[in-house]
Amino acid sequence: MVRYITRRVLIAIPMLLLITLILFYAIFAVGDPVARLTAGNPRITEQDIARIKQNFGLDKPRPLQYLVWLGNVVRGDFGESIVSREPVSSMIGRRLGNTLILMGTAFVVTQLIAIPIALVSALRQYSWFDYLVTGLSFVFYSFPVFFLGFMLLWIFSVKFNQWGLPSLPSGKMYDVRGERNLFELVKHLVLPVLTLALLSAAGYVRYLRASVLEVLGQDYIRTARAKGLWNALVIRRHVLKNAALPVVTIMILELASLFSGAIVTESIFAWPGMGSLFIDAMGDIDYPVLMGVLFIATSLVIIFNLIADIAYAYLDPRISYS
């Protein structure tokens, strides 16, 4: 097991390097970082451009730029934004937490919605409830996330406010004028979390339900029931445990894909997280920031994947790691 993990980690390192190299070149192919400074400024002179490039180290050959970047990253320095000149590590440090709050809450809420619904739905197969759940899960699964997000925002924030009903904040983590406490944070979390959780629960209920149904059909469950075991106990001991196996992997991988969902959701709700940082930086081709965000996001995904595999190993003793 230890050997297996070590090997996975060792493989991950060159992979990460390769990804950064590809992305570094890709980012510069997207556009010219200097364009932001020269755009539409008709009076910019050649000296100005040369000076600015030199200032950002953009006058060096690209491979050298990459090596400089890499060298700094190894020393824990992600460079500084070419827009705000702030260290990238502190920009990310400030936002990673926010994204994790959003993702984490959305993840927990997803489980809270999905697990009971899927269980009830599976146990009461063919009931109206089951049909409703199945139908709704398909509908939500088919919504473009931004469409859902904006509709929620429009209705619960703007319209409710207009109608004089209690309304939810339209975005950000706190009101500018308001207090900054947990209650406020929760209020601001409701809409973005709902957007993410509804969509992710929709896909997830389907897997979970199928998984439970499959276990219910297994012989040992029938045996357990035949033995006269009390129904709830069967569910807890056998059904849940066995249904959990494939679901755990999906669950952890889902965490990684929440990252993608966060890009859109954060953009809609002005959530100051990694996703909106990425989109802003993309507009300016702020390459140190882009590289920093991608590096962290990719590392997280790799780590999640690793955790998923290890979790799987613990849950399913049949898998061997040779």
Add this chain to the structure above:
Amino acid sequence: MVAHRHSKRAVALLAILVLLMPLLAACGGAQAPSPNEQDQGAANPTQTNQIAGQPTTVPAGTSPAGANAAPTAAATQPPQDGAGLPTVGATTTSGNTDAAGAAAFATGRQCAQTGGTAVVGFVQEPDVLNFINTNMTFTIWLLGTAETPMIQVLPGAKLKGALLRDVPTTENGGITNNGKTYTVHFREGIKWSDGQPITGRDLVFTWKTIMNPQMGASSQLGWEQIKNIQLSNNDLTATIQVKDVYAPFLAYVLTSWLLPEHHLKGMPVQQIAKSTYSQPGKGGAMEHVGSGPFVIQSWAKGDNITAVRNDNYFGDKACLDKMVFSFLKDTDQQTSALQRGDIDLATNYTEGDLPTLQQLEGEGIQVLSVASPGSVERYYFNLHDPKDPMINKDPKKARPHPIFSDKNVRMAIAMGINRPAIVEKVLYGQAKVAVTELSGQEPWENEKLQPYPFDPNKAAQMLDQAGWKVGSDGIRAKNGQRLSFTHTTTTPNPIRETIQRLVQSDLRKMGVEMNIKNADPNKLFATYAEGGIGSRRQFDMVGWTTGTGVLDPDITWEFHTSQIPRQSYQSGSNVMGYSKPQVDKLLDQNVRQPDPQQRKQTLDQVQQQVYDDVPVIYMYVRLRIDAAGPNLKGLTADPMAGLWWNPQDWYLENAR
């Protein structure tokens, strides 16, 4: 699938992949603070003369701090793609007088209400809070609350000494030696927000800092003209020698803000952008020493910047206790926050948002929409064939454009576009059809010129006469060349796309095919070295906004032959490839004529010539649109001075 078997070879193979990588790689100053001499709010800004002596209506260059700041980062939301530096060709309320000191600058107006926090929505977070490194509209707006320029632009394009006692002119002895020497006097007793005096030493320090290559100034324009600066014994009088007569000097340099020397002098220049002068320190605290009605107190990155009343401000003290600039992702966020009362001022709307904003007026929202002179949306013709490599090597030898080299075709296209309807229907009658580069910029605009008329029949006739006959596919052609071209503008940009579609439909009706291929601003405005579509002139027709800003009517960069971007001169802005010796001469003259009357005549001729040659179609003068909630009062948006010229006079009714 979990149990992958990883052979050692895998690592080696990965190394091979790394070697393949190169393949993949191949793919691959606006501010204008102001005194408002009125008692209440911004009521009547034109009466500056009470304080500043007789306003003389001398056209002269003007302020950096000016109103229409500009170059909006290409990336986002740009109402302007950039408009160089801001401001006015204007009237100076100069003259003599003025009792020199701080007291004279303040008017003693009373606030209708004092106190409260106004929250301003910004759709982009400012980059660096020092005016030398930034180029971003929002930063410049924000700094407008925290800085006072040497000379400021007031509504009606009036110039007024702010840090300086008065505006230097030939008459008052401020400009001597045929325009090669400027003598300026700082007000006595004026202070930075930390209580230290503001003097000519700050001017010298600012100049040296901007010129220091390690500073990374976003532009050195104007400042590079300074030969030396001498200070009087009390540091209050500065005598500036410039290298050569340079008419825009006053506008580019003397309307600038200054850096506080006492606060920054011990610091290596490259540290300035990173210090707490420009960036938040621990816990978001800022130590931005400024000279405006507010002091920047803190910056919670990603969330807000807070500015509080500056008690050391030498003008009228601010009515508001605090201004908070809150960063909201986009216009949607901003609008819902405004409707909910979470913010008091939403900024930077575009023309496309007008209909909805007007609807919101019913809810008590104040829509502040003004023309933004010196910021003109235009479509440039490429006068050379973009497919000819010579266009980059030596534009003079490049093949003329197969369609646009004929002036009559250009004129016909201009006359076939229904610009009046665009202004009326798409911009809701708020904007004006533009005529020349200096449209809307009094007094520099050549008022004798009228927009090319919208006359599709005449346009069609002209095309017929020029030999372009309608073919079987409904598109005109001449000698096998179809009258079909590609139009490029920035994307995504809904209003531009809408107008493009209407223009496309207009032209199609007269047998002209306009294809649309838009580009990301980072590609369109990329530098020559990075293959910028604009600077490499790889387009038939291209659309964006630029302009002089209201600062100074220097339009050399736009029409001078020397400004055609090419291999040997990569930064020019004459992307049309327009070249006319006579115009070159006039443009050279323009910046060497300190006398405003003479300049006006020269510029009139340039405008007339360009108007006759049609190398560019001016679409409309851009609007600057902001919207305030029902409680925030005292705002006056002015074409020349902008919105941010009097934040000290803003107040909140029912202050919260």
Add this chain to the structure above:
Amino acid sequence: MDRTQPKSTAGQSGATADVRAQLQAEEASTRETLSPWKITRRRFMRHRLAVASLVFFTLLVATVFIWGALLPEGTARTADYDLIRQPPSLQHPMGTDQAGSDVMQRIILGGRVSLTVGILAMAISILLGTLVGAVAGYFGGGVDNVLMRIVDLMLSIPSLFLLIILAGVIGPGMRTIILVIGITGWMGVARIVRANFLSLKNKEFVEAARSIGVRDFPIIFKHILPNSVAPIIVAATLGVAGAILSEAYVSFLGFGIQPPQPSWGNMVSPGSFLLTITQAPWIILFPGLMITITVLTVNFIGDGLRDALDPFSRL
């Protein structure tokens, strides 16, 4: 969110487990007389929502492509100053947009784009994924290792980040969007196909073919691949839904197909959502509904096909 790849075929939707149960009963009595494809069809027909969706989707594709082709040349370029933002009426059942174009016509034209993107991007993903998965699964060893590391690599970058960067690199346009969505969406298929090949390559019929001297590639394509076709078809169907959504996301973030060429994605993202929906909701709502309904029906079809095709899904 990450719906460009079906997560796995092993996790059956089970959305129609009820139907399956009935089917089992029926098949028990009729099994001997039916060919596998007939069984499949019969099982699919039992999934009423899937059938209805298939009918709807077919009609939609036909409408969009036939009607789209019948629209006069240049309809996409029609704009009219006098018709800007007109609410739905008899002449314009879905209203008109900010340039005075008929929203319904633009939905038809945009549908051509969105469906083409969906289908072609899926085709690229499936082709690439099948090829990689088949080669990796069949040959194993170093080849497998390299290919699977590439898959891991692509999967390590959150999909939307990757999509945006690639879209930025290649530039806007329909062809490039198809390409970009195609090459960011094949990894799931590759894993499915590889797993299938791993389990099939040592089966007797493969051994038999090998023993009589059939070469590797014929074995892959003639013998093993047909046996993996079920999960591929399911993945392909769901891939269309994923690709349509991807196009919408990329457009929303400003990196997609660029107006004035209409696509459903860019029609739902006219710059400012709230301002538009306040002023002229029809401009956004109709294309938004089209995306949702289309994706919904494609998902139903996919679900029906999975029930009908996937032998492992028999409970």
